[in-house]
Amino acid sequence: MDLTPHAASAATTSPLRAPTRPAAISAVGLAKSYGDKVVLDGIDLTIPEGTVFALLGPNGAGKTTTVQILSTLLSASAGQARVAGHDITREPDAVRTAIGVTGQFAALDSLLNARENLLLMADLHHLDRREGRRRATELLRRFDLTDAATKPVATFSGGMRRKLDLAMTLVGDPRIIFLDEPTTGLDPRSRRTMWEIIRSLVADDGVTIFLTTQYLDEADQLADRIAVLDRGKLVAEGTADELKRRMPGGHIRLRFAGLDDLESAAAVFGAATPDRDALSLQIPGDGRIPTVRAVLDALDTASLQAESLTVHTPDLDDVFLALTGRPQHEERSPQARRSPDSRMENAR
Template identity: 70%
Template sequence: MTTAPPAISALGLRKSYGGKTVLDGIDLRVPQGTVFALLGPNGAGKTTTVQILSTLIPADGGQAQVAGHQLAGGTGDLDPVRRAIGVTGQFSAVDNLLTGEENLLLMADLHHLGRRAGRSRAASLLRTFELEDAAHTVAAEYSGGMRRRLDLAMTLVGRPRIIFLDEPTTGLDPRSRRTMWELIRGLVTGDGVTVFLTTQYLEEADRLADRIAVLDGGRIVAEGTPEELKRRIPGGHVRLGFADGHRLAAAAAALGVPGPRDDSLSLRVPSDGSIPALRALLDRLDDAAVEAERLTVHTPDLDDVFLTLTGAGRSRTGEVPR
């Protein structure tokens, strides 16, 4: 079976500013039709990576391909990439003096859509992003969530196959953020779009991303699915509950773990939470003829992963520094 080429790939990507290395030879591979999240502390190089891959700035070294096209110097070389991608940056590209519909029609003109095709595309996006009622309202009167939805809709006017989202929900309230998550995930599952996401919200990466790379000091320090990354961090365990003290004591002896220090009738057993580990644990209980009433798996979350891999702190709002 032929494997589809990646939507985005990079090998040894490097970038420096004024003698300071921002990207120190990073490798990336983003499969088509997935959400790939890039996490990292302030100054790690996330935005620089997006700027290089979206053709906004050149790399100093390394190789990269986007949508099957090699990134190289010269406007002519970059045109095929630019036709295949869309970019939603940290700051809105919405024109406050135009209505929502006018902003979309302006983008349609920039993409050289005909008048009828442009109006049809604008109407479709207004419906998709639930902005029909505000179509003829100037964007200056939009809420933060509405402006961000319009910004993403404008990115989609040209039907890009790959979308770069640089911290797309920063500053949004929880309800607006979840609405954006649904829209982003729908682009992938419904339209097969590839999304390259940077975010300062760990929950966002956990909810959206098929794969996550952690960038620190200009290098990729870890990559994998959210669950794979969580299993790399110590502290995972299984908590088993029992009907009485006799079963509890028998389970503790069979599993070689100390009994609880309280009257909870539960045991904490170190485990990575994987299926093989759970199967082995239950087999040991079966061999000892002990039955557990409850089993819950506790794994480190992405907060633990981020702090362990980067040593970076978080603000009290739960945000990761850019």
């Protein structure tokens, strides 16, 4: 009995499903070159409103370039894109009004306190003083920073700085937020706090999140859809579960009480690999309920009983390595290093 899943090639993208919501971000043939060096090679994206989209890729894959183009900080060499319904080339000011950008490193004035940083951002967004104060108070409460409102930012922990940084992005009430490595350098508790904030922005406010991250578990936890970018091309896109199911290596492991039962089960499952020392049988499979049910039915038919059954599925690390052939690293192009703070730029 062969339960090996007939999956598509790992390096081929799955067909895009028609989104049930309007597109917050769409791109067709988006490309960027510097002379004869191609950084972004004609990518297509469709990101529905009110969802979290994660873009993964190794160093130099084009992640930062993609974010810079979509946030109007960099012009594309070819292709078209619309953000919040506006063409990024013809309507850059309208795009900037609709988005917020939070970079990997918190862009805060350490000489000011938390409230003063938020009021500075309110001024950049041309809010009147009353509305600016109201917005600052609301965001301090939402991010649990009220008690630290008058403390210098220089005294803040990493987690507090990241929360304030995201709060500053929200001063302009953006409908789309680009988050570049939002939890880099944070301890596990602070990371989970940021995850909850991100989830609430989507669930409660309907915000669309475009996330780049080097933490694959972060994409697994947060993203509705994930795309993998490698050498400027999208090599895969889908939900986390869809991407994992397309990877080889998933299997069901059965453990038996004795060698006779193991040998009998091995005869039932032709593609299985027995481990006689551990009295276990490894059966290729995708881990889905129908596959597990088929294994149990086959055991019942053969009047065999396993002592235990465990399902092993590939994780996003396996997906990433299979698609790119190398570990995940953060992209840092020369253009990204010398760019001004994009949030300040968009607020002006």
